[in-house]
Structures are given as C-alpha cells and as structure tokens.
Amino acid sequence: MFASISGPRRPSPPRPLRHARRLAVLATTVALGAAAGLTVAATPSSAAACNGYVGLTFDDGPTGSTNALLSVLRANNVRATMFNVGQNVQGNPSAARAQVDAGMWVANHSWNHAHMTSMSQSQMQSDLSQTSSAIQSATGVRPQLFRPPYGETNSTLQSVASSLGMRQVIWDVDSQDWNGASVSQIVSNASRLQAGQVILMHDGIQNTRDAIPQIMSNLNSRGLCPGMISPSTGRAVAPDGTPPPTGSPTTPPPTGSPTTPPPGGACTATATFPNVWGDRYNTSVTVQGASNWTVVVAVTAPQRITTTWNGTASWDSTGYVMTMRSNGSGNTFGFTTMMNGNSSARPQIRSCTAG
Numbered sequence: 103m104f105a106s107i108s109g110p111r112r113p114s115p116p117r118p119l120r121h122a123r124r125l126a127v128l129a130t131t132v133a134l135g136a137a138a139g140l141t142v143a144a145t146p147s148s149a150a151a152c153n154g155y156v157g158l159t160f161d162d163g164p165t166g167s168t169n170a171l172l173s174v175l176r177a178n179n180v181r182a183t184m185f186n187v188g189q190n191v192q193g194n195p196s197a198a199r200a201q202v203d204a205g206m207w208v209a210n211h212s213w214n215h216a217h218m219t220s221m222s223q224s225q226m227q228s229d230l231s232q233t234s235s236a237i238q239s240a241t242g243v244r245p246q247l248f249r250p251p252y253g254e255t256n257s258t259l260q261s262v263a264s265s266l267g268m269r270q271v272i273w274d275v276d277s278q279d280w281n282g283a284s285v286s287q288i289v290s291n292a293s294r295l296q297a298g299q300v301i302l303m304h305d306g307i308q309n310t311r312d313a314i315p316q317i318m319s320n321l322n323s324r325g326l327c328p329g330m331i332s333p334s335t336g337r338a339v340a341p342d343g344t345p346p347p348t349g350s351p352t353t354p355p356p357t358g359s360p361t362t363p364p365p366g367g368a369c370t371a372t373a374t375f376p377n378v379w380g381d382r383y384n385t386s387v388t389v390q391g392a393s394n395w396t397v398v399v400a401v402t403a404p405q406r407i408t409t410t411w412n413g414t415a416s417w418d419s420t421g422y423v424m425t426m427r428s429n430g431s432g433n434t435f436g437f438t439t440m441m442n443g444n445s446s447a448r449p450q451i452r453s454c455t456a457g
C-alpha cells in the first residue's frame with residue numbers, strides 16, 4: 103500500500119527537536135489564543151465557490167516556527183490538519199494548543215518519528231497512545247487520525263491505530279517540501295490536488311509557508327476549499343461546525359444516521375457514528391446554536407462509554423447517562439462506546455442546553 107502510494111520517495115527524517123521557549127514565541131501563542139473564537143468561526147473567503155474540499159496537512163510539528171505557519175494559514179483562511187510528533191508536543195505544548203486555537207485539526211504522527219513497521223505490536227500501541235495522550239493533554243483534543251512516519255505502514259500498525267480510535271491517513275499528493283522543493287515546485291505539486299484528496303506538507307519549512315498564498319489562489323480558482331479529513335473515510339470533506347457554502351440548512355455528514363433530539367434551551371445536538379468496529383463504535387456529536395453548551399446522552403446497557411474527547415464528561419449514578427459540557431474545544435465532541443454484546447443500540451441525545 104505504501105509503495106503504490108508514495109513510490110520510492112521518502113519524506114524527511116525527523117528534524118532535531120526544537121523546544122523553542124523564547125519569549126517572543128510564547129507571546130505570539132498568547133495572541134493567537136486570544137483570537138481563537140474568531141478564528142474557528144472563520145470560513146474561507148471563497149466559500150460561495152466551494153465545489154469540493156482538499157485536505158492540507160502539515161507534518162512533524164510543532165516546531166519553533168509553528169506560529170509563523172499558523173499566521174500564514176490564518177491570513178489565507180486555511181484550516182489544515184497538523185500531524186504532530188508526540189515528543190514535540192510534549193516539548194512545546196503551547197504551540198500545539200495554538201494550532202487548535204487557530205482552527206486547525208490535530209492528529210497523531212507517532213512519538214518520535216521512528217520507522218514503526220519494525221516495532222512489535224505492543225511498542226506500536228504504546229508509541230501511539232503516548233502520542234495521543236500528549237496531544238490531548240496539550241490541546242484537549244484526542245486525535246482521530248494517524249499518519250505513520252515516512253508513510254511506512256503494515257496491517258499490524260493499522261489495526262493498532264484503529265484500536266486506539268484513529269484512522270490511518272497517508273496522502274495523495276506529495277508536495278516534496280521535505281526534499282528541497284522550491285516555492286514554485288510546491289505550488290505546482292499542489293495544483294494536482296483533486297476534490298477529496300490530501301497533500302503532504304511540513305511544519306518548519308520556509309518554502310512551504312511562502313507557497314501557501316499561491317496554493318490557495320490556485321485552489322480557489324478551481325472551486326476547491328480546504329477541508330477536514332474525515333475520520334470515517336480518510337477523504338477531505340467540508341469543515342464540521344461551519345455553515346455550508348450555499349447558506350442552505352446544514353446537511354448531516356455522509357456517514358452515520360443523525361439523531362435529532364428535542365430542543366432543550368437554545369441548541370441542537372446531532373449525532374453521527376463515523377467509526378464502527380466489531381466490539382465498539384465512535385459517536386461524534388455536533389452542537390449548533392450555542393458555543394457554551396451541555397448535552398445529556400444516554401447509552402443502552404450493557405453498552406458503556408469508555409473514552410471521550412472535546413468536552414468535559416460527568417455521569418449519573420447508573421453510569422449510562424453522560425452529561426457533556428463544552429470545554430473550549432469547539433462544538434463537536436465525541437466518545438467511544440463498548441458494545442458489550444449489544445451491537446445495534448446507539449446513544450440517545452436527551453437534551454442540549456445552552457450556557
């Protein structure tokens with residue numbers, strides 16, 4: 103699979119870790135964080151012309167120049183997916199937090215960019231879970247996407263990622279920025295992107311940052327907009343939580359069956375089920391109509407919720423009714439439910455309350 107996708111090319115080895123702690127970097131991070139509310143709500147300026155979405159991805163961060171990258175992305179109304187290295191996140195959690203504050207999606211790119219196919223299954227598991235924990239600790243967001251270093255993977259690694267609730271995402275287009283490509287070469291490579299596809303780029307490369315305005319101009323002229331990578335399909339889709347380009351009523355994501363709860367307060371919560379495995383499934387709940395919200399969800403016994411992300415969860419005495427409150431991680435939260443023998447039941451949203 104790897105060979106057919108990426109050919110003989112190899113993305114860059116991990117660069118030396120840059121645990122930048124300069125005051126200037128921290129000051130920039132604070133400024134980005136303060137603008138978070140505005141940024142996340144931003145839609146592409148060319149939203150009306152979106153005929154399709156592409157996934158822009160930046161690997162190997164955070165780095166000492168993450169804030170410079172975020173500034174360029176924000177200036178061009180880009181939301182991108184950042185495949186972070188766990189060790190870098192641990193060394194620079196504020197930069198990882200700044201990624202989320204700037205509206206980016208954070209994803210898992212291993213702990214220290216090792217060649218993972220030579221690892222044992224338990225080594226893979228501990229590497230990826232340590233990385234996801236570091237990302238969640240720094241950002242409040244649990245990754246749902248994983249990209250193996252160098253694009254090197256095998257079935258064991260894919261199943262380990264899956265068992266941790268992550269979908270493996272490689273890439274369709276390699277920008278070659280890791281290989282010394284010029285700005286114009288990066289722009290030219292990006293021009294091959296088609297709707298739904300994903301491009302590999304890197305944090306920490308000046309040419310990549312310099313290419314972004316032209317990449318965006320080219321995409322816009324072709325009716326393509328930056329989107330999120332769907333954890334269920336691995337393809338680029340419309341950013342969740344943002345209005346559709348036409349301004350028509352929001353349509354549910356392509357997979358999963360939506361559950362519309364009775365209105366409670368001033369918000370609406372919609373559930374989809376992007377990942378279903380043999381023994382468990384993920385639920386993604388998107389809240390509309392409030393930025394501070396409380397959603398009550400009930401699961402059917404003997405099912406049990408085991409993991410949650412993007413919210414603060416509490417439970418009633420039975421353990422089957424979860425109250426999830428917004429925690430600043432946006433308007434989509436999620437959780438993993440163990441089926442425990444009941445594979446058909448799905449959670450019921452009991453209420454959505456603003457404030």
Ligand SMILES: [Zn+2]
Binds near residue numbers: 215
């Ligand atoms: Zn990498």
